[in-house]
Structures are given as structure tokens and as C-alpha cells.
Amino acid sequence: MPGETIAQACPTGNLPTPGAEGQIPIPIHISFGCKILPSPEIHSPTEGIRMFGSSGLIDSPGVARRFAPGLAIVAAVFVLACTAVYAALDQPKPGEPTDPKARKTFLGAADWEKHGSLSAALDDYRKANKQDGGHCSECLSRAYDLAMKTGAYKDAVSVAQDWLPLAQTDVDRTAGHFRLGVALQRQGTDEKKEQLFIQSCDEFKAALSLEPSFAGAHFALGTSLSHLHQDDAARAEFKAFLSQAGTDSSLRERASRYAEHPELARARMAPPFAVITIDGRHISMDGLAGKVVLIDFWATWCGPCREALPHVRDMAQKFQGQPFVVLSISLDSDDAKWKDFVSKNGMTWLQYRDGRWTGPIATEFDVKAIPATFSIDADGVLEDQHVGDADIEGRLKKMIAHAVQEQDSKPATAPSQAGSGGGD
Numbered sequence: 001m002p003g004e005t006i007a008q009a010c011p012t013g014n015l016p017t018p019g020a021e022g023q024i025p026i027p028i029h030i031s032f033g034c035k036i037l038p039s040p041e042i043h044s045p046t047e048g049i050r051m052f053g054s055s056g057l058i059d060s061p062g063v064a065r066r067f068a069p070g071l072a073i074v075a076a077v078f079v080l081a082c083t084a085v086y087a088a089l090d091q092p093k094p095g096e097p098t099d100p101k102a103r104k105t106f107l108g109a110a111d112w113e114k115h116g117s118l119s120a121a122l123d124d125y126r127k128a129n130k131q132d133g134g135h136c137s138e139c140l141s142r143a144y145d146l147a148m149k150t151g152a153y154k155d156a157v158s159v160a161q162d163w164l165p166l167a168q169t170d171v172d173r174t175a176g177h178f179r180l181g182v183a184l185q186r187q188g189t190d191e192k193k194e195q196l197f198i199q200s201c202d203e204f205k206a207a208l209s210l211e212p213s214f215a216g217a218h219f220a221l222g223t224s225l226s227h228l229h230q231d232d233a234a235r236a237e238f239k240a241f242l243s244q245a246g247t248d249s250s251l252r253e254r255a256s257r258y259a260e261h262p263e264l265a266r267a268r269m270a271p272p273f274a275v276i277t278i279d280g281r282h283i284s285m286d287g288l289a290g291k292v293v294l295i296d297f298w299a300t301w302c303g304p305c306r307e308a309l310p311h312v313r314d315m316a317q318k319f320q321g322q323p324f325v326v327l328s329i330s331l332d333s334d335d336a337k338w339k340d341f342v343s344k345n346g347m348t349w350l351q352y353r354d355g356r357w358t359g360p361i362a363t364e365f366d367v368k369a370i371p372a373t374f375s376i377d378a379d380g381v382l383e384d385q386h387v388g389d390a391d392i393e394g395r396l397k398k399m400i401a402h403a404v405q406e407q408d409s410k411p412a413t414a415p416s417q418a419g420s421g422g423g424d
Contacts, residue, residue, distance in 0.1 A: 095138035102131035106139060113146065122146040122155065129162065137166055144179065153187035170210045177207040178217055185224050200224045215244040219255055226258070226265035234262040250274060253286035257380070270295075270374070270382045271364035278342060278351040283327065285380060290407065291323040292399045293376040294392075297354075297367050299331040300341045305371040309345060312373075315393060316349040323378060323403040324396070329354050329361055331370065378403035 097103045109124030122143050129139035140163040147156035160180035167173040181203030188196030204221035207214055222237030238259035245252060254272045258265045270293070274284035285293075296312055298305035316326040326349040332338040338353050354361045365374060373392060375383045377399050 093138070095136070095141070097128050097132035097136040097139060099132045102128045102136065102139075105131055106136070109139075109142070113142070118146050118150050119152075122150070122152065126155075126159065134162065135166060137163065140166070144183075148183065148186070151190070153183055153190055156183035157187055159183075174207045174210040174214060174217075177203045177210070178214070178220070181207065181217075181220060181224075185220065185227075188224070188227065194228065197224045197227045201228070213244055215241050215249070218244065219251055222255075222258060222262070223265045226262045229266075231262040234265060235259050238262070238265075253284055257286055257289060261379075264379060264381075267379070267381045269380050270376045271361075273361050273364060275352045275361070277327075278339065278353070281350070283350060283352075285376075288325055289380055290378050290403065291325050292378055292396060292403050294324070294326045294396065295365070295374045295376065296326060296328045297331065297362060297365070297370050297372045298328060299370060300334075300337060301332070302370050308371045309347075313346070313349075315396065318393075319396070319400060322400050323407060324400050326350060327352065331355065331357055331359065331362060331367075375399065378406055 092098050092103060097106050105124050106128040109121045109128060112118075112124060113121035125139045125143035125146070129136040129143070132139065140159055144156055144159045144163065147153065147159055157180065160176070160183050164173070164176040164180060167176045181200045184196050184200035184203060188194070188200060201221060201224045204217045204224065207217045208221070211217070218237045218241040222234040222241065225231075225234035225237060235258075238255045241255045242252065242259065245255070249255075250272060254269075270285055272285050274282065274287075277283055294315065298308070300306075312326065312328065328347065328349065328351050330338050330351070330353045332353055333355055335353060341347075342351050352361075356362070357367070365372075375392065375396060377383050383395075383399065
């Protein structure tokens with residue numbers, strides 16, 4: 001979404017890599033597929049013949065003598081081509097480190113990241129930047145993303161501070177201040193330190209001084225001001241966001257609620273999202289305001305999830321007609337299998353398929369195990385996470401009773417189109 005978040009033709013992972021003793025898999029598209037061939041220098045036609053002769057392409061000495069010069073040239077071309085491929089792979093892309101030692105560390109960090117060792121990758125990206133003289137923007141970009149992803153917000157702040165001086169244009173400086181502001185805000189939320197929110201406000205204001213129409217900075221500034229209990233100022237920033245953000249912004253509903261109730265911006269709100277359910281209904285987290293929401297992450301291949309299904313069904317039916325919604329979010333990758341399971345098991349409440357562990361909603365809720373359920377109150381505040389918790393029903397009763405009281409104290413409004421927990 002433009003303005004709201006700062007976050008190859010031949011990928012390295014798809015290219016051949018050196019094998020044992022310097023051997024390289026070279027695709028030979030003549031008659032023998034992909035072979036592991038040594039890559040010595042070719043000093044004579046005979047050496048070139050030996051390379052191809054071992055493949056079985058040349059069996060007759062006469063044929064070998066006849067085609068020796070040409071085959072030697074072809075063999076040499078293959079070796080040179082392979083050398084060129086690896087030379088190209090070793091060339092730094094724009095923003096990557098150029099110092100040899102820094103480049104080695106950078107590639108090591110990328111390998112750590114590829115294998116899921118994110119903390120080690122973060123440390124090595126930062127180390128590579130220092131080895132490169134402190135001007136490796138790609139090192140800092142990757143380090144920042146990993147720090148934010150892993151919740152290492154203090155590191156994210158430090159990386160953003162190192163990155164900001166590298167900005168050469170107002171656009172880069174705007175992004176740099178915003179990036180630093182977000183990291184400070186996250187650290188402030190994590191550590192509950194007012195000074196960090198004050199510093200984040202300074203960074204968001206710096207970004208807006210460079211680009212006044214940066215809607216995302218208005219939203220972020222409003223959030224930090226809310227944490228400082230400056231609710232009137234926060235409300236003004238959320239309204240500024242609404243006046244500048246596009247109509248398709250996923251944050252519009254959230255900003256509208258914050259503009260009306262700035263205190264919600266400092267609560268532990270459920271992440272905003274919008275989905276199209278299995279029966280074609282548009283559901284958004286903020287559109288369910290006024291209802292208690294139970295989000296259930298599951299999959300057809302998960303045994304414990306299937307065992308918990310009757311309990312989820314019972315809750316959807318028991319609280320039907322009350323301000324309560326069940327939304328089951330599947331991590332299945334097979335759409336047809338998921339739909340068939342939902343149909344055969346009478347899962348008539350709201351259903352959506354996120355598709356995988358790294359699906360956008362599962363990622364937002366940081367789902368690491370299933371079944372996992374999240375209860376959200378009528379204001380959208382994330383109350384609890386439960387993994388296979390059978391005691392959830394009692395807590396839901398209390399939350400629903402409170403939601404009913406809130407509804408009774410407000411003037412009657414048109415019914416929501418979002419549907420209820422029973423899928424009506």
C-alpha cells in the first residue's frame with residue numbers, strides 16, 4: 001500500500017553451485033543431459049576430446065580426430081561460460097557491499113537467513129555494513145527487516161539510525177525518518193517507555209516536513225500521540241490520514257475508529273485485515289466492531305484441529321444471534337480439499353483460507369502452532385490467544401454479555417452485513 005508501510009531473472013538458488021573438488025554441474029544440451037564435469041584449463045584439442053569422450057558422445061578414434069579442433073573449442077566455450085556465470089554471481093548488485101571481506105560476510109548472512117537463523121543473519125548483515133565502511137544500504141535494509149520481524153526493536157532503531165545518513169534525496173530521507181519512527185514506536189510499545197514515543201513523534205514530524213502528504217506518517221504520528229495520551233492531537237492526525245489516504249487503504253476503517261476513539265490506538269488491537277469468505281462475503285476486522293470475534297486457525301491435515309472442530313461448531317451455534325462471530329482461517333494449500341472438508345463437516349460459520357503458515361493473516365497474528373484461537377472484544381482489542389484451550393467458552397460468555405450491554409446503551413443502528421458466528 002503506497003505511503004503506508006516501509007518495509008532476478010536467474011535467482012542464485014536456481015543456478016548450479018560448485019560440487020566436490022571444484023566440479024560444476026554444466027547443462028550440456030547435446031545428448032547427455034546435465035553432467036558433473038571438471039573445469040581445468042584446456043591446453044590442447046586432446047584434452048577437449050577427453051572431456052567429451054568421457055560423456056560417451058565420442059566413441060570412434062577416427063571421429064575424434066576429425067572433430068578434435070571443433071570440440072576443443074566447444075569445450076573451452078563451456079568452461080568459459082561457466083566461469084562467467086560464477087563471476088557474475090560474485091558481482092555485487094547496487095547497494096550490496098563491495099569490500100571483499102564485507103561481501104563474504106554478507107553472503108554468509110544471506111545463507112543464515114535462508115536457513116532460518118534470523119538472529120545470526122541480522123548480526124552478520126550489520127557486521128558486513130561495518131566492514132564495508134558503513135555505506136552498505138542493502139545490508140542495512142535486510143538487517144532492519146529482520147530486526148522488525150524478530151521483535152528486536154532496539155536493534156531496528158540502531159540500524160535505522162545508521163541508515164538515515166546514507167539518504168541522498170528527500171524521498172530517501174522521508175523514508176529514513178519514517179523507518180526510524182516506526183522502530184522507536186515498536187520499541188516504546190514493547191518496553192512501555194514514554195520517551196521512545198516522544199522520539200518517534202519527532203521522526204514522524206521530520207518525515208511530514210519533507211512530505212506533508214505522506215498519509216502513513218499521519219497515522220503513525222497519531223498512534224504515538226495516543227500513547228502519550230495527547231488524544232486531541234492524535235485525533236487530528238487520524239483525520240489528516242483519512243483526508244489523504246486512498247479509498248482502498250486497508251487502514252481507513254481503523255483510522256476512522258481511532259479518530260472517534262483515540263484511546264483505542266494505545267490498546268492491544270487485533271491486526272486490521274479484510275478477506276472474502278468461502279461464501280463470497282467481505283469481512284474486515286474493523287467492520288466487526290461491536291461484536292466479540294473468535295478467530296480459529298486450523299487445517300484439514302491437523303489432527304488436533306479436527307478433534308476441536310465439534311467444540312468450535314458448538315460455540316458457533318450456542319451464541320448464534322448474539323454479538324458474536326466465529327471466523328475459521330485455514331492454513332490449507334489445497335483449495336478444493338479445504339472446500340470439500342468444510343462442506344462435508346457442516347462448517348456453516350465464516351470460513352477463509354489463508355493458504356499456508358506464511359499467509360498474511362497467520363503472519364499478522366504470529367501463528368506458530370495450530371489449532372490456535374484468538375478472542376477479540378467488541379472494541380477490537382485482542383484479549384487472549386488459546387492453543388487447544390477448552391476453557392475459552394466461559395470467557396467468551398463474559399465478553400458477549402459486555403458487548404450486549406454496550407449495544408443496549410447505544411441508539412439502534414442498521415444491522416451489520418458481516419454476518420454472525422452461525423454464518424447467517
